[in-house]
Amino acid sequence: MPSRPSHRSGPQRSEAARQAVLAAARQLVEESGYGAATVEAIAAAAGVGKPTIYRWWANRASVVMEAYLAMADAEVPFPDTGSAKEDFRCHLSAVAQAMSTHPTGTALAGLVGDAQHDPALAKAIAAEFIEPRRVAARQIVTRAVQRGELRADIDADVAIDALYGPLYYRLLVRPSPLNADFVDTLIAHVYPGLINDP
Amino acid sequence: MPSRPSHRSGPQRSEAARQAVLAAARQLVEESGYGAATVEAIAAAAGVGKPTIYRWWANRASVVMEAYLAMADAEVPFPDTGSAKEDFRCHLSAVAQAMSTHPTGTALAGLVGDAQHDPALAKAIAAEFIEPRRVAARQIVTRAVQRGELRADIDADVAIDALYGPLYYRLLVRPSPLNADFVDTLIAHVYPGLINDP
Amino acid sequence: MPSRPSHRSGPQRSEAARQAVLAAARQLVEESGYGAATVEAIAAAAGVGKPTIYRWWANRASVVMEAYLAMADAEVPFPDTGSAKEDFRCHLSAVAQAMSTHPTGTALAGLVGDAQHDPALAKAIAAEFIEPRRVAARQIVTRAVQRGELRADIDADVAIDALYGPLYYRLLVRPSPLNADFVDTLIAHVYPGLINDP
Amino acid sequence: MPSRPSHRSGPQRSEAARQAVLAAARQLVEESGYGAATVEAIAAAAGVGKPTIYRWWANRASVVMEAYLAMADAEVPFPDTGSAKEDFRCHLSAVAQAMSTHPTGTALAGLVGDAQHDPALAKAIAAEFIEPRRVAARQIVTRAVQRGELRADIDADVAIDALYGPLYYRLLVRPSPLNADFVDTLIAHVYPGLINDP
DNA sequence: CTATAAGCGAGACGGTACGTCCCGTCTTAGA
DNA sequence: TCTAAGACGGGACGTACCGTCTCGCTTATAG
Numbered sequence: 142m143p144s145r146p147s148h149r150s151g152p153q154r155s156e157a158a159r160q161a162v163l164a165a166a167r168q169l170v171e172e173s174g175y176g177a178a179t180v181e182a183i184a185a186a187a188g189v190g191k192p193t194i195y196r197w198w199a200n201r202a203s204v205v206m207e208a209y210l211a212m213a214d215a216e217v218p219f220p221d222t223g224s225a226k227e228d229f230r231c232h233l234s235a236v237a238q239a240m241s242t243h244p245t246g247t248a249l250a251g252l253v254g255d256a257q258h259d260p261a262l263a264k265a266i267a268a269e270f271i272e273p274r275r276v277a278a279r280q281i282v283t284r285a286v287q288r289g290e291l292r293a294d295i296d297a298d299v300a301i302d303a304l305y306g307p308l309y310y311r312l313l314v315r316p317s318p319l320n321a322d323f324v325d326t327l328i329a330h331v332y333p334g335l336i337n338d339p
Numbered sequence: 340m341p342s343r344p345s346h347r348s349g350p351q352r353s354e355a356a357r358q359a360v361l362a363a364a365r366q367l368v369e370e371s372g373y374g375a376a377t378v379e380a381i382a383a384a385a386g387v388g389k390p391t392i393y394r395w396w397a398n399r400a401s402v403v404m405e406a407y408l409a410m411a412d413a414e415v416p417f418p419d420t421g422s423a424k425e426d427f428r429c430h431l432s433a434v435a436q437a438m439s440t441h442p443t444g445t446a447l448a449g450l451v452g453d454a455q456h457d458p459a460l461a462k463a464i465a466a467e468f469i470e471p472r473r474v475a476a477r478q479i480v481t482r483a484v485q486r487g488e489l490r491a492d493i494d495a496d497v498a499i500d501a502l503y504g505p506l507y508y509r510l511l512v513r514p515s516p517l518n519a520d521f522v523d524t525l526i527a528h529v530y531p532g533l534i535n536d537p
Numbered sequence: 538m539p540s541r542p543s544h545r546s547g548p549q550r551s552e553a554a555r556q557a558v559l560a561a562a563r564q565l566v567e568e569s570g571y572g573a574a575t576v577e578a579i580a581a582a583a584g585v586g587k588p589t590i591y592r593w594w595a596n597r598a599s600v601v602m603e604a605y606l607a608m609a610d611a612e613v614p615f616p617d618t619g620s621a622k623e624d625f626r627c628h629l630s631a632v633a634q635a636m637s638t639h640p641t642g643t644a645l646a647g648l649v650g651d652a653q654h655d656p657a658l659a660k661a662i663a664a665e666f667i668e669p670r671r672v673a674a675r676q677i678v679t680r681a682v683q684r685g686e687l688r689a690d691i692d693a694d695v696a697i698d699a700l701y702g703p704l705y706y707r708l709l710v711r712p713s714p715l716n717a718d719f720v721d722t723l724i725a726h727v728y729p730g731l732i733n734d735p
Numbered sequence: 736m737p738s739r740p741s742h743r744s745g746p747q748r749s750e751a752a753r754q755a756v757l758a759a760a761r762q763l764v765e766e767s768g769y770g771a772a773t774v775e776a777i778a779a780a781a782g783v784g785k786p787t788i789y790r791w792w793a794n795r796a797s798v799v800m801e802a803y804l805a806m807a808d809a810e811v812p813f814p815d816t817g818s819a820k821e822d823f824r825c826h827l828s829a830v831a832q833a834m835s836t837h838p839t840g841t842a843l844a845g846l847v848g849d850a851q852h853d854p855a856l857a858k859a860i861a862a863e864f865i866e867p868r869r870v871a872a873r874q875i876v877t878r879a880v881q882r883g884e885l886r887a888d889i890d891a892d893v894a895i896d897a898l899y900g901p902l903y904y905r906l907l908v909r910p911s912p913l914n915a916d917f918v919d920t921l922i923a924h925v926y927p928g929l930i931n932d933p
Numbered sequence: 934c935t936a937t938a939a940g941c942g943a944g945a946c947g948g949t950a951c952g953t954c955c956c957g958t959c960t961t962a963g964a
Numbered sequence: 965t966c967t968a969a970g971a972c973g974g975g976a977c978g979t980a981c982c983g984t985c986t987c988g989c990t991t992a993t994a995g
Contacts, residue, residue: 330529654845705904787942
């Protein structure tokens with residue numbers, strides 16, 4: 142989301158164009174997958190010139206990512222049930238559900254894939270997608286530690302890696318089911334290592 | 340019209356060409372990263388025609404993968420220390436070490452990245468790289484269960500996902516340290532959930 | 538590593554593609570003028586990839602020029618009537634006729650126009666179009682001098698400039714009739730200065 | 736020259752902006768050639784908005800032409816020596832001098848080049864640059880005919896074409912010297928055909 | 934002595950074409 | 965017959981300007 146000086150003369154960025162681009166990107170991803178969402182196709186579908194896209198986004202992955210964020214934002218809320226285990230089970234299930242669904246999972250996988258060749262995109266994914274979710278996850282951990290539900294000496298980052306890493310692993314590396322059963326089993330295997338063990 | 344008494348078939352340079360291709364692919368990845376190892380660049384560097392590459396491999400990712408396998412094969416052996424925890428610590432550390440090293444990590448990330456757009460490559464990575472290593476890892480789990488070191492009701496696949504997933508997560512999604520400390524902490528957090536806990 | 542090749546082999550330039558490109562260029566110029574003969578349009582009309590055009594020609598003007606040469610080559614032959622005055626009248630009329638005709642004149646004007654921004658094209662026009670015609674014109678002059686028809690001290694280049702320059706001037710700079718009358722009048726004004734005047 | 740809008744209210748056309756645009760155009764042509772004098776570059780260099788340029792000129796060629804006229808106006812005066820031959824020699828030499836000088840020649844060639852794709856510009860060049868000079872040249876011819884110096888049946892337009900055409904030919908088509916020697920030789924070859932020949 | 938409306942700078946916009954890169958296939962010459 | 969070299973059709977890339985269109989500011993004159 143490129144920030145610009147806000148008090149400037151002349152025409153502002155066209156919100157209509159921005160929305161049209163994002164909508165087109167989203168639709169292309171949904172209908173034909175990430176590979177079809179080329180900059181040219183997005184521009185054509187949005188009724189927008191290519192330079193308008195390049196004016197505001199660095200490359201196609203950035204466009205698709207912003208479109209993806211719009212899709213994903215409302216989808217996977219972090220609950221607060223009072224139990225970290227339930228919170229994580231709930232959220233991990235929702236994430237697994239989103240990952241195994243078209244187009245959400247396809248797009249995420251495509252974006253992370255492209256990010257391997259595009260450091261700027263990698264940074265964007267980390268900063269705009271991953272990090273906000275980790276902040277929420279860390280809050281769950283912090284609350285649970287305060288409650289005595291999780292080990293006081295827990296390393297929140299590593300704990301979160303241990304819970305979410307396997308989901309991304311299955312999404313990206315090892316094609317295998319990403320469902321609630323998997324999440325339950327995962328929690329059953331990982332969570333005991335994280336709890337306060339009297 | 341020159342007469343042509345072509346009796347026998349041509350010379351068997353194929354193995355030499357194959358080696359040249361793999362060496363060129365490896366060198367390109369090492370020197371300039373995965374992105375530079377295009378088929379054309381590999382062919383040129385190997386002194387080989389493009390069709391020769393396409394005759395033996397499906398696309399550039401397949402070439403790079405084979406070159407990568409040659410690199411990776413000897414690097415990360417599975418130990419058998421008698422303790423599954425030690426086995427995993429040892430192997431996970433080696434994997435983390437390889438992942439955080441150029442060119443091994445770069446190439447693996449690039450391959451997995453490309454695999455998101457290329458199902459054949461995804462299959463190849465799963466079948467030729469991931470699965471052999473999982474087989475070995477499952478043996479560690481199986482032995483440890485028989486020894487009573489790990490829970491009898493363990494789901495080996497999920498356990499392995501829980502241990503290796505976080506590494507791939509850090510490699511691919513979340514740029515963060517991949518060192519022995521991380522492995523130790525990870526094991527400290529995950530392993531207790533896997534052990535036999537009377 | 539395979540031994541370095543010391544000779545060339547491989548496929549030759551596709552004559553079919555070359556002809557298709559030139560035909561398409563010619564047709565576009567004829568139908569819609571020089572401005573319509575963009576590289577993209579030529580490639581599309583010829584059923585050829587853009588890179589194939591750029592492999593063999595430096596830019597669109599080079600393509601159009603080659604197409605133009607094919608058009609122009611047979612059109613304006615140099616006669617040898619025994620009289621230089623008649624030779625020039627005949628040839629100048631043919632040139633004026635070609636210049637004032639679509640597409641020949643349009644294309645020539647467009648090419649010379651582009652040549653003002655493109656030194657390579659200017660060189661090509663001079664070397665491949667202008668110079669061959671000047672060689673023929675110089676022969677006419679030389680023969681006429683030997684015959685005693687033209688001044689012995691004539692400067693052939695300047696004489697040719699004086700005869701052909703006005704045609705190009707009218708084509709490029711000053712929109713005005715380019716017909717046989719003009720040629721006759723031009724010769725009537727210029728030729729007396731060139732003849733042997735005892 | 737653009738016509739003035741009604742005297743209703745508000746600021747009038749900014750003469751400063753107009754001068755800045757012309758100066759910038761001239762400077763760009765001088766420094767980097769005609770090709771560099773894009774509308775955007777002129778606007779930027781003049782510190783002026785693009786619409787200000789398009790409000791007052793039809794396109795970049797019009798701007799450059801006006802700038803060019805300002806350059807050229809004072810440079811090449813028509814003399815009146817009493818001898819048409821001397822008048823023409825003098826003026827043709829000055830024109831040849833200007834044509835072979837940067838930026839005057841560059842800009843003129845560029846303008847005429849662009850005019851091949853832009854009928855409006857062609858018309859402007861003819862009307863605003865060529866025609867005024869031809870009027871002066873016709874006066875020389877007329878005076879000389881009255882004096883009996885030139886043939887009574889002379890076609891002034893063709894005579895002028897015969898004298899000036901070769902200069903433009905060398906400027907635009909045939910890269911070759913444009914100096915006083917050339918002008919002298921040209922006159923020596925062409926002028927005898929124009930004089931009164933008792 | 935304002936108010937209004939034109940001219941201004943800035944620059945975003947939809948577009949067209951550019952020239953490049955690499956893909957994966959096809960063709961040819963020579964060993 | 966097989967291989968190297970590389971030309972081919974194709975698709976997308978990211979860039980340069982084009983000429984048009986708002987914006988919000990400035991300013992001169994009409995009221």
